[in-house]
Amino acid sequence: xxxxxxxxxxxxxxxxxxxxxxxxxxxxxxxxxxxxxxxxxxxxxxxxxxxxxxxxxxxxxxxxxxxxxxxxxxxxxxxxxxxxxxxxxxxxxxxxxxxxxxxxxxxxxxxxxxxxxxxxxxxxxxxxxxxxxxxxxxxxxxxxxxxxxxxxxxxxxxxxxxxxxxxxxxxxxxxxxxxxxxxxxxxxxxxxxxxxxxxxxxxxxxxxxxxxxxxxxxxxxxxxxxxxxxxxxxxxxxxxxxxxxxxxxxxxxxxxxxxxxxxxxxxxxxxxxxxxxxxxxxxxxxxxxxxxxxxxxxxxxxxxxxxxxxxxxxxxxxxxxxxxxxxxxxxxxxxxxxxxxxxxxxxxxxxxxxxxxxxxxxxxxxxxxxxxxxxxxxxxxxxxxxxxxxxxxxxxxxxxxxxxxxxxxxxxxxxxxxxxxxxxxxxxxxxxxx
Amino acid sequence: xxxxxxxxxxxxxxxxxxxxxxxxxxxxxxxxxxxxxxxxxxxxxxxxxxxxxxxxxxxxxxxxxxxxxxxxxxxxxx
Numbered sequence: 001x002x003x004x005x006x007x008x009x010x011x012x013x014x015x016x017x018x019x020x021x022x023x024x025x026x027x028x029x030x031x032x033x034x035x036x037x038x039x040x041x042x043x044x045x046x047x048x049x050x051x052x053x054x055x056x057x058x059x060x061x062x063x064x065x066x067x068x069x070x071x072x073x074x075x076x077x078x079x080x081x082x083x084x085x086x087x088x089x090x091x092x093x094x095x096x097x098x099x100x101x102x103x104x105x106x107x108x109x110x111x112x113x114x115x116x117x118x119x120x121x122x123x124x125x126x127x128x129x130x131x132x133x134x135x136x137x138x139x140x141x142x143x144x145x146x147x148x149x150x151x152x153x154x155x156x157x158x159x160x161x162x163x164x165x166x167x168x169x170x171x172x173x174x175x176x177x178x179x180x181x182x183x184x185x186x187x188x189x190x191x192x193x194x195x196x197x198x199x200x201x202x203x204x205x206x207x208x209x210x211x212x213x214x215x216x217x218x219x220x221x222x223x224x225x226x227x228x229x230x231x232x233x234x235x236x237x238x239x240x241x242x243x244x245x246x247x248x249x250x251x252x253x254x255x256x257x258x259x260x261x262x263x264x265x266x267x268x269x270x271x272x273x274x275x276x277x278x279x280x281x282x283x284x285x286x287x288x289x290x291x292x293x294x295x296x297x298x299x300x301x302x303x304x305x306x307x308x309x310x311x312x313x314x315x316x317x318x319x320x321x322x323x324x325x326x327x328x329x330x331x332x333x334x335x336x337x338x339x340x341x342x343x344x345x346x347x348x349x350x351x352x353x354x355x356x357x358x359x360x361x362x363x364x365x366x367x368x369x370x371x372x373x374x375x376x377x378x379x380x381x382x383x384x385x386x387x388x389x390x391x392x393x394x395x396x397x398x399x400x401x402x403x404x405x406x407x408x409x410x411x412x413x414x415x416x417x418x419x420x421x422x423x424x425x426x427x428x429x430x431x432x433x434x
Numbered sequence: 435x436x437x438x439x440x441x442x443x444x445x446x447x448x449x450x451x452x453x454x455x456x457x458x459x460x461x462x463x464x465x466x467x468x469x470x471x472x473x474x475x476x477x478x479x480x481x482x483x484x485x486x487x488x489x490x491x492x493x494x495x496x497x498x499x500x501x502x503x504x505x506x507x508x509x510x511x512x
Contacts (some may be wrong), residue, residue: 075481076480079480079483144478209450209477210450212448215501339452
């Protein structure tokens with residue numbers, strides 16, 4: 001077979017993998033934090049432990065997977081290559097990993113230096129990533145909704161990071177900032193302006209591609225990112241006026257729900273006779289997203305969302321929505337990348353093993369079931385923390401240890417097969433992909 | 435636009451990765467000097483373009499109204 005990759009242009013295998021392998025470590029820490037914090041952690045979403053838990057998942061798990069995936073997606077879906085990836089990628093990875101740890105330490109210890117250092121590391125690492133990705137995408141015309149969405153997700157990330165920095169420096173009260181309002185802005189821009197816009201941009205390609213469905217309606221894919229960002233901007237500007245602000249917030253939530261409904265409808269038209277793990281994960285994620293939207297609408301009919309409703313929305317969106325999709329996607333992206341790089345190592349002399357052999361199907365299924373169980377226990381812990389806080393923490397710990405095990409199995413498979421290929425190749429200078 | 439003349443046609447729309455890439459690469463292995471290969475895909479195949487460049491092929495891509503991208507491939511003229 002012909003050579004598949006140009007190594008001058010494509011990211012090396014370890015570029016996305018270092019992010020993917022780090023992500024479960026943060027989720028493991030989240031499980032440990034729940035075991036340490038116990039039922040008290042669920043008293044309010046404002047407790048230090050609850051804020052630490054939220055950021056272990058959002059800045060720890062999610063950001064690692066999203067940046068790792070974006071580094072891989074930019075050249076494949078948009079033909080956009082990061083400049084000097086071998087320099088940029090390790091720096092971004094190290095700064096955001098360390099920054100996330102310090103941020104969590106800051107929440108738990110309430111020590112200002114930890115926050116300052118976290119802000120410095122996360123701010124500089126993400127600025128570097130946004131600059132590098134923005135530069136790569138700058139000259140790429142937005143010829144399809146995915147490229148458009150990738151471009152529009154970057155301002156969403158920038159606003160989220162900017163608001164996060166403002167919150168961190170304003171925590172000691174020195175600048176008399178409206179912290180509650182800023183927190184809402186930070187959260188919604190992070191969830192929707194960055195998370196959902198990026199997720200939808202990727203979904204427009206990967207759902208039809210990996211789940212064998214028809215494409216999203218062209219009008220929907222073309223308008224979605226613009227509509228969501230326009231609504232978010234209007235909502236941000238009108239945040240001081242409750243009437244228009246509530247209407248716009250409702251419109252944002254409805255847009256997200258519309259994305260989930262479209263995805264579920266497409267899944268029903270899949271050509272595959274039986275759903276695989278990725279499809280199960282996507283379906284659960286979209287159902288959780290719809291449930292989070294429903295809880296939000298139920299809550300805003302009253303004076304404000306109760307603490308339980310806030311927790312339910314957060315757990316459904318973070319653990320049920322984003323985390324489920326990401327786990328499902330990891331089980332497609334990781335085997336595909338391993339296959340691609342093995343095939344390239346073998347060149348014309350060697351046919352890479354089937355992609356389905358990279359991580360064994362039963363292990364994927366067991367891990368997926370462990371994640372689903374952890375989510376169910378976590379939802380139960382929100383309602384009955386005394387009974388379910390510890391089982392939920394233990395389940396999250398186990399599910400993510402399992403995820404790490406499966407991802408490490410893929411790395412082991414790559415190394416083992418890579419050695420086999422090297423031994424079989426004729427005595428020519430070896431081409432390394434790492 | 436009229437369908438370009440091709441000796442081998444691969445309709446890779448509706449195939450799950452990495453099947454489109456595998457079939458295309460296998461067809462390229464068999465492509466004689468004067469032959470042309472037409473690959474129909476649901477999106478712009480940026481990694482394929484790079485692989486073609488690396489392996490000494492030239493190509494013309496055409497985007498159709500239904501979203502299909504038709505890539506006509508042949509050996510680079512020496």
